Amino acid sequence: MADRPEIQADSVSKTACGECGAIIDVSGQVPLSVMQCPNCQTKFVVPCQIGQFLLMKCLGKGGMGATYKGIDRVLRRNVAVKVMQRSLGDDARGTERFFNEARALAALNHPNIAHIYSLGTERGQPYLVMEFLGGGPMDKQFTRERPMNEMQVIDIAIDVAEALKATSEISMVHGDVKPANILLDNEGVPKLVDFGIAQYGAARESGGAAMGTPNYIAPEQARRQQVDFRADIYSLGATLFHALAGRAPFEGSTVEEVVAARLRPPVPDLRQYRPDLCDKTVQIVWRMMQIDPNDRYQSYYDLLGDLSAAHKQAGQEALGRYMAARNPPAAGEGESVNRGVDQVKGAAPPTKQKP
Numbered sequence: 001m002a003d004r005p006e007i008q009a010d011s012v013s014k015t016a017c018g019e020c021g022a023i024i025d026v027s028g029q030v031p032l033s034v035m036q037c038p039n040c041q042t043k044f045v046v047p048c049q050i051g052q053f054l055l056m057k058c059l060g061k062g063g064m065g066a067t068y069k070g071i072d073r074v075l076r077r078n079v080a081v082k083v084m085q086r087s088l089g090d091d092a093r094g095t096e097r098f099f100n101e102a103r104a105l106a107a108l109n110h111p112n113i114a115h116i117y118s119l120g121t122e123r124g125q126p127y128l129v130m131e132f133l134g135g136g137p138m139d140k141q142f143t144r145e146r147p148m149n150e151m152q153v154i155d156i157a158i159d160v161a162e163a164l165k166a167t168s169e170i171s172m173v174h175g176d177v178k179p180a181n182i183l184l185d186n187e188g189v190p191k192l193v194d195f196g197i198a199q200y201g202a203a204r205e206s207g208g209a210a211m212g213t214p215n216y217i218a219p220e221q222a223r224r225q226q227v228d229f230r231a232d233i234y235s236l237g238a239t240l241f242h243a244l245a246g247r248a249p250f251e252g253s254t255v256e257e258v259v260a261a262r263l264r265p266p267v268p269d270l271r272q273y274r275p276d277l278c279d280k281t282v283q284i285v286w287r288m289m290q291i292d293p294n295d296r297y298q299s300y301y302d303l304l305g306d307l308s309a310a311h312k313q314a315g316q317e318a319l320g321r322y323m324a325a326r327n328p329p330a331a332g333e334g335e336s337v338n339r340g341v342d343q344v345k346g347a348a349p350p351t352k353q354k355p
Helices: 092-106 150-168 229-245 255-261 279-288 300-326 335-344
Strands: 014-016 023-025 034-036 043-045 048-050 053-061 065-072 077-084 116-122 125-131 182-184 190-192
Touching (some): 043 053, 053 077, 077 092, 229 279
Antiparallel strands (some): 014 023, 034 043, 053 065, 182 190
């Protein structure tokens, strides 16, 4: 059934309908299956319980486990509960990676990194309890047809870069920066999550497939070479590209094609998909995604400085378009003024120099 990852949890006998408040007998129902309220016909997920946490619905699944929206029945607050899948329960290496995420999060106290509340084990399954972020993941904020607003993306980029700067200061490489691992709280503040493959120091995995997500993985990570914080800078750049263009920077019919594409120059041209972006934004993403780590930003200080400059430039250009739209020129005032109005209406601006 949908939203039923392979975990072991205790059934509950009754639950309340979130729509009408009716108390519903769910004894005998399959945990995390979908049923209908007999009173108002609203569909809901049958909850289940791990420890003191009531799991209400699945928020997402990964290679190691699944994350649920939950309720802490003792402290009476919403939480996110990540549970390792049952099939991995006897895998010592997988379990160690799961605990590694908990240790990594516990070592950090940053406003743009999800806070960890507790760690436990139930029926041999490790689980991690974190703050619940109601705004959802960044990858739900854009589509191919509706990419994100430039200013909003830069705001998110600054916050996530600050979070990654904090991880780099303790010699940590996140290793899987992507839109799905950037969650927004109810006020729209982005927070970095999923440190399951985070590594300390200049790290190199031995054997097996490259870890990370094909659309965002750094070239050196794909080649299974030594990586450092610059791999996270690359992945953040690919994330910004996806949000701004509405499409991933590299596409292919197979995972191998997607990974191989990033190993060949040149870096894809963001302006091909978003000619309205300011020069600084395009240049930043281009530099972040250079194949050679030595050609990328060599510190988060430099990256953050350029992101701040891009924020200012994008704001000034947006203000100029807004003012041009509010004060259209009189007839015959010239093409140069009319061009500003055309841009607001969606026409492409004059060709800008590529990075």
